[in-house]
Amino acid sequence: MIRNQKRLGVIGIALSLTLVAAACGGDDDSANVDATTAPTTQPAAEPAAEPAAEHLGDGSLGVVTVAAGEQIQIRSLEAITGDVAFLGVPNDRATILAVADYGQINGFDVTTGTSLDDLCSAEGGQAAAQTIVSDEQVVGVIGTSCSGAATAAGPLISESGGVMLSGSNTSPALTSDLIGNAGDNYNVGYYRTAHNDLFQGAAMADFVFNELGFTTAAAIHDGDPYTQGLAQAFATAFEELGGTVTAFTGVGKDDTDMVPVLTEVAAGSPEALFFPIFQPAGDFIAAQAPGIAGLENTQLLAADGLLVDGFLQIPESEGMYFSGPDVRFGENVNQSTGKTAAEVLAAYQSEYGEPPSAPFWGHSYDATTLLLDAVKAASWVEDGSLMIDRAGIRESLNSTSGYSGLIGTLSCDDFGDCGSQKITIIKHDSSADIEASKANVVFEFAP
Template sequence: MRMESKKAWYRWPLMAVAVTGLALFAAACSDDDDGDDGGDETPAATSAATSGATQPAGGGETITISAGESIKIGISTTLTTDAAELGIPIRDAALLALSERPDIEGFSIENVIADDLCSGPGSEAAAQQLIAAEVVAVIGPMCSGGAVAALDDYGAENIVVITTSATNTSVTAQGATNLARTAWNDDVQGEEMAKFVYNELNLTNVVLVDDQSTYGKGLMDVFETSFTELGGTVASREVVTVGEQDYSAVVTTITGESPEMVVFGGYIAEGAALVRQLGDAGYEGAFMGADGIADQDFIDQAGEAAEGAYVSRGPQALETNFDEFIAKYIAEYGEDAGTQFTDFTYDGVNVLLNAIEQVATVNSDGDLEINQDDLIAAVKGITLENGATGTVEFLDNGDRDLAVGAINRVDQVTGGVLVELN
């Protein structure tokens, strides 16, 4: 008897939850149906068009935004996961840039944020979410692994993608035509890091550690090749597991090699734990990380052990408007996130908005028309003067054009903050 009454008791809320869930699902579906009235910008219509059914004269699909509706810009970054320490400032920088230009041709600009979890599957899911939300263009995905995975999804819809933080070589090496990247390619950075360590610091024996991510491993692969070509020795390569924090066995293995320097490819949480535990174990050699740890959070988490660590920030344009940008960022959010990618993101959004301004036209019905191919061409062909990261121009594959003049910047942790070395 007792069992029976208990059963009846828990069935009620479960039923209620199930019914509510069904109702929400139905509501969500009907919202999508409403969206169909908007015209031919729905995913189904778009894919039909790209398969060649209805090619307008200008080539490529034309997105039509009815009067009164908004231009939707997707932002794919991570707001959860450990990488959110970098992902949230990226979102904030994107929103800052969008807030400065609230409308184009009288059409308001709306942001759609999707959490891509800094992972391949997460970025693909985010892509589907943004495509379903009928975005015109996407800022992101945040991480290299995610960008590689999601490019095909965006490519199938001919949506232009500007990634501002996915720096791995493979991102632009895939031959995707709809991609541009405001952050620098790791090929350049990995090689410059190797040169710095070998030529400037005169160190010849290093251990490389990566976090097994596309970005971290890729950067260390480039470093290993370049460093070995220069004549240096990579004593061993070790890995750390994302999400863990106790790397003492890895540290023991590293110190057993007695390297002059430990070079790390990965993000803040793992880098800080590694540096801290190297310090605890009495390691006295040098440490170098890259843009993935270029953040005050890295120093705060690693504590005193971070002192003296080198942080490669990749190429930097000689003349930038960074100071002006960061002043605006601080005015809006109260503090400088100290993150590598906010300025790249700010420029990325401005590149996109400039390109939309170039190609968007209002037709006789008062609707806004944006041709996708024209938009991609406009992004690729853009010259953004006075950007927060200098002048932005792209190569054919979507990479930043280095010809505009850049130096390789390396910071060193001095007195608890990142200080630029000359």
């Protein structure tokens, strides 16, 4: 056994030595002397020669060639396993549905390949992005699910000339502060259809203080960067308005017994309790809060993490307010596939046997069709092959304006925010009629 390995090792070394010697001959990453190989990115330096069909892009980021019979490669990079799978799985599925609905581009099929997993972590996003950029055929990425993963994946995708469109990242650091200053982690080529979370906390604080007229409030997060940031933004804004934050605390994602944390909160007798967290912890808070002495009359508030059918269906969620993106999808039509939100939702249910577990499936669907439209705009057929100009994809996305999607009208700003920045607050009256609640907007907030 041991001897075998050694021998193999020696053979391997010999092999690699000769090959390295061969490869090092004119080794320079940019010099693609060896053009015999099939599809790779070419430095399209001869633009004049081609009488190509009209397309966007100047070729500055390279051109991807899809040979006849091959597929256009895009990738889905979502949190499809682990704790946050409830968020990533619907995004991934919506992406696959959108690709199927979209059909061919100039006679070429589109594939998402194997769905990649960002594991909702920086290291997962980094590793997956490395996989993506190593395949030069990939023209775009739909993802990530979590902002942390996007922070690490963004630089890699951006440097490779690719684009990444997320349906559920909301961290302001990934795009801009919406008044023209790029965020800490902004990378060119990053777009999102989800809203920028800059204002959600402020919107909720404004609503609670001014509309509901409460002066005391508490906030609970679950240790996730997203929920902690949102709860913190709410608390800060609420205090700036002149309110008092009686408690700011957290639960664990796996906690079930919320009595201790609710007792901690109840000690300050807040008039409102904001818990922008996820299921299942959110279910437990909603179910157990009314039974806590001191919280019987406290108004419960949550954010988009709980704006899902599974939560709205439980009777304890009745009477709550939810902040979040406008989810009045109803009969909105995606202009690229012609499907309405209701149709997509029905297709989702029949394909996967369960309703989406998070509200960003529509965002991912639209992100996918936006990407495919951009690919279409940046591509042309030449000698039976499809040529796709990477710079053209970015150009097309940058100029997106007035695009009709499932989630409403999309227009991209200079830092990749394509979604509507309007935060709506809805009042949930009846667990029997969820759709009515989703349309029951009581407050709108736009910067």
